[in-house]
Amino acid sequence: EAQVTQNPRYLITVTGKKLTVTCSQNMNHEYMSWYRQDPGLGLRQIYYSMNVEVTDKGDVPEGYKVSRKEKRNFPLILESPSPNQTSLYFCASSLSKVREQFFGPGTRLTVL
Amino acid sequence: SQQGEEDPQALSIQEGENATMNCSYKTSINNLQWYRQNSGRGLVHLILIRSNEREKHSGRLRVTLDTSKKSSSLLITASRAADTASYFCASQTGANNLFFGTGTRLTVIP
Numbered sequence: 262e263a264q265v266t267q268n269p270r271y272l273i274t275v276t277g278k279k280l281t282v283t284c285s286q287n288m289n290h291e292y293m294s295w296y297r298q299d300p301g302l303g304l305r306q307i308y309y310s311m312n313v314e315v316t317d318k319g320d321v322p323e324g325y326k327v328s329r330k331e332k333r334n335f336p337l338i339l340e341s342p343s344p345n346q347t348s349l350y351f352c353a354s355s356l357s358k359v360r361e362q363f364f365g366p367g368t369r370l371t372v373l
Numbered sequence: 374s375q376q377g378e379e380d381p382q383a384l385s386i387q388e389g390e391n392a393t394m395n396c397s398y399k400t401s402i403n404n405l406q407w408y409r410q411n412s413g414r415g416l417v418h419l420i421l422i423r424s425n426e427r428e429k430h431s432g433r434l435r436v437t438l439d440t441s442k443k444s445s446s447l448l449i450t451a452s453r454a455a456d457t458a459s460y461f462c463a464s465q466t467g468a469n470n471l472f473f474g475t476g477t478r479l480t481v482i483p
Contacts, residue, residue, distance in 0.1 A: 363406075
């Protein structure tokens with residue numbers, strides 16, 4: 262089944278404790294992206310990747326890192342999480358930047 | 374930020390009625406996309422309309438695009454209770470970014 266998977270789905274952590282949210286797609290998509298969704302603000306893009314080893318900042322990159330060592334994986338790293346990073350995070354992939362995106366199920370992160 | 378805006382923020386209709394949602398964006402686009410989200414879950418792509426298209430249909434969905442007004446609308450005809458969800462427009466700019474609006478929460482009452 263074609264899909265985007267994220268892990269974990271739910272995470273509660275404390276300020277400053279490094280964490281990684283994994284994202285994997287099995288559709289051989291070149292373009293991958295991370296978003297955060299907050300009430301009243303819609304979805305905002307954090308980082309995106311056009312292809313392996315190519316990443317770039319989105320709208321709200323501060324406090325986040327990403328890597329794209331393999332085509333299928335695009336992990337999101339929070340080196341020192343803070344409470345303002347409490348949010349619902351979505352990973353997405355698509356064939357190219359101008360095509361429709363396929364979204365993962367989301368990761369609900371709470372930083373205490 | 375180049376976020377778009379949807380109007381209305383919330384819409385409640387009876388089953389069988391049509392639902393219209395509007396979207397405005399700020400700069401030139403390659404395409405505009407509409408997505409649906411059931412509560413707290415991932416977004417599902419509904420339809421994509423390119424900047425050189427004015428209207429597109431997919432089943433009970435009809436999307437229009439007016440690039441001179443930087444606006445788009447999504448019409449859902451003969452609504453069903455299962456259409457209850459949040460609907461987002463997303464404008465795809467030439468700089469690779471996809472900018473989402475804040476969404477319209479649609480409730481279809483059986």
